[in-house]
Amino acid sequence: MKPETVESIESQPGTGKRRLIPVILILAAISAIWLLKPYLMQSDGAKTPESQSQKPGPGGNGGFRKGGGPVAVTVKPVIQGDMPVYLSALGTVTGVTAVIKPRVDGELLRVGFKEGSKVNAGDVLAQIDPRPFEVQLMQAEGQLMRDEALLNNAKLDLQRYDTLLEQDSIAAQQTATQESLVKQYQGTVTTDRALVANAQLQLSYTKITAPISGRVGLRAVDPGNIVKATDAAGIAVITQTQPITVVFTLPEDQLQQVIKYAKNASLPVEVYDRSGKNQLAVGNLLAIDNQIDINTGTVKLKAQFDNEDNTLFSNQFVNVKLKVDTLRNAAMVPDTAIQTGASGTFVFSVKDDQTVAVNPVKLGPGNGESVVVLSGIEPGAMVVIDGADKLRDGAQVKLLDNQAPEASQPPPAGDGEKARRDKWRKRNGGQTP
Numbered sequence: 073m074k075p076e077t078v079e080s081i082e083s084q085p086g087t088g089k090r091r092l093i094p095v096i097l098i099l100a101a102i103s104a105i106w107l108l109k110p111y112l113m114q115s116d117g118a119k120t121p122e123s124q125s126q127k128p129g130p131g132g133n134g135g136f137r138k139g140g141g142p143v144a145v146t147v148k149p150v151i152q153g154d155m156p157v158y159l160s161a162l163g164t165v166t167g168v169t170a171v172i173k174p175r176v177d178g179e180l181l182r183v184g185f186k187e188g189s190k191v192n193a194g195d196v197l198a199q200i201d202p203r204p205f206e207v208q209l210m211q212a213e214g215q216l217m218r219d220e221a222l223l224n225n226a227k228l229d230l231q232r233y234d235t236l237l238e239q240d241s242i243a244a245q246q247t248a249t250q251e252s253l254v255k256q257y258q259g260t261v262t263t264d265r266a267l268v269a270n271a272q273l274q275l276s277y278t279k280i281t282a283p284i285s286g287r288v289g290l291r292a293v294d295p296g297n298i299v300k301a302t303d304a305a306g307i308a309v310i311t312q313t314q315p316i317t318v319v320f321t322l323p324e325d326q327l328q329q330v331i332k333y334a335k336n337a338s339l340p341v342e343v344y345d346r347s348g349k350n351q352l353a354v355g356n357l358l359a360i361d362n363q364i365d366i367n368t369g370t371v372k373l374k375a376q377f378d379n380e381d382n383t384l385f386s387n388q389f390v391n392v393k394l395k396v397d398t399l400r401n402a403a404m405v406p407d408t409a410i411q412t413g414a415s416g417t418f419v420f421s422v423k424d425d426q427t428v429a430v431n432p433v434k435l436g437p438g439n440g441e442s443v444v445v446l447s448g449i450e451p452g453a454m455v456v457i458d459g460a461d462k463l464r465d466g467a468q469v470k471l472l473d474n475q476a477p478e479a480s481q482p483p484p485a486g487d488g489e490k491a492r493r494d495k496w497r498k499r500n501g502g503q504t505p
Contacts, residue, residue, distance in 0.1 A: 142470035145459035147422050150405050152451035155444045157397040157437045159330070163320030163343065163375075167313055167386035170284050172197055173306035174299045175277040178204065183307070187290050191282045191310060198307055200278040200299065209271035216264035223257035230254050286312035287382075311386045316379045317358065318343055320392040321370040330360065330373070333396045341375035343390040353377045353384055357394065404442040409455040410435070420456040420463050421449060422471070428456060430465045 174180075178200040185197050230250045236242035282288075292305040299307065318341070322330065333339060339357040344350060355377035364371045375392070377384060384390070409419045410433075417435055420428040433448030449455070456463065463469070 142468040147454040155399045158393040161320040161392045163318045163392040165388040167311040171306045177300045198280040202278040205275040212267040212271040219260045226254045286310045342393045348391045402444045408457040422454040
């Protein structure tokens with residue numbers, strides 16, 4: 073009998089399809105078993121007593137379950153101490169400045185200061201050509217000498233006229249005329265003396281001195297140039313840096329608090345850099361403005377600083393903290409202990425049985441690290457500062473870093489598991505689960 077060819081077999085209807093069906097079913101079964109293997113193993117493991125004992129509690133997650141063990145937290149005690157009360161503001165350093173301008177016109181011969189250096193009041197900063205003013209002084213002094221000589225001669229003539237008048241040898245009118253001439257020369261001499269004084273003053277203006285002590289800036293004109301009293305820029309600018317002031321503003325609703333405490337003592341003021349972390353200087357409140365800005369609802373205040381180390385520069389932006397009061401023996405908690413909920417602010421306190429309680433609190437001022445608690449918790453209580461997101465009222469906790477007292481420490485890790493295994497062995501004839 074001749075074997076069937078491939079063409080003859082394939083030509084039979086349904087033969088190829090029937091042979092492929094068992095192969096497809098076998099491959100599908102193998103794939104299904106492979107995909108379901110992890111779930112089958114997990115289901116088998118869930119039947120162990122160990123897994124059956126860890127059913128979720130009412131909270132719905134590991135932190136709130138009854139059989140899941142305590143929640144690990146970090147705690148800190150509520151301490152009692154003094155908390156300073158600060159008012160924060162933004163301020164600008166405002167040093168006393170003086171623009172050095174010439175008072176007379178002339179050629180600038182030399183500059184007697186180094187740019188950026190410190191100068192003292194009275195130091196010579198610049199010299200203007202004094203020769204034209206020396207000439208004017210000489211002219212005024214010469215005119216004075218001439219008029220003084222005329223005055224002296226007129227006085228001598230008046231004395232002779234008075235003698236002749238007593239002898240009835242001269243007319244009274246001539247004596248009166250001489251008296252008038254003497255007074256005229258006296259007026260002329262007085263005018264000449266004023267001209268001499270003015271010439272001396274103009275000559276002194278050719279030597280420019282520092283009116284205040286401070287740090288001199290960059291010079292605006294170089295030697296050899298003609299300077300005038302009308303020049304707006306002047307020669308340089310001196311800024312007084314010791315002491316120096318800071319101007320800042322506070323809302324008007326804080327003004328009465330400042331006035332209340334400023335009556336009895338000078339309020340300390342601290343200034344910090346732009347980041348608010350590095351303290352630059354400590355000074356005192358100097359003055360409060362006499363009116364409130366109606367556009368901003370704020371009032372200006374000025375504080376003064378010694379600035380001995382020159383950390384403050386004119387027009388520098390600073391963060392200001394004005395200390396107005398100190399709360400004595402206040403209860404304080406770390407900032408990280410404060411929680412916020414629908415009912416307001418609260419903290420989790422740890423009780424002796426290693427469970428937590430929710431304590432609604434009323435907060436006072438803080439310093440960025442700690443905050444005053446006006447009511448709701450007493451000093452000495454332990455509050456949760458880390459791990460509070462997993463807690464609820466009455467939850468069991470475990471204190472980290474050996475923070476729990478020895479008498480109230482929880483059992484070592486693994487004791488609960490060991491007890492469950494011993495119970496399983498007794499119930500199952502010593503078999504290991």
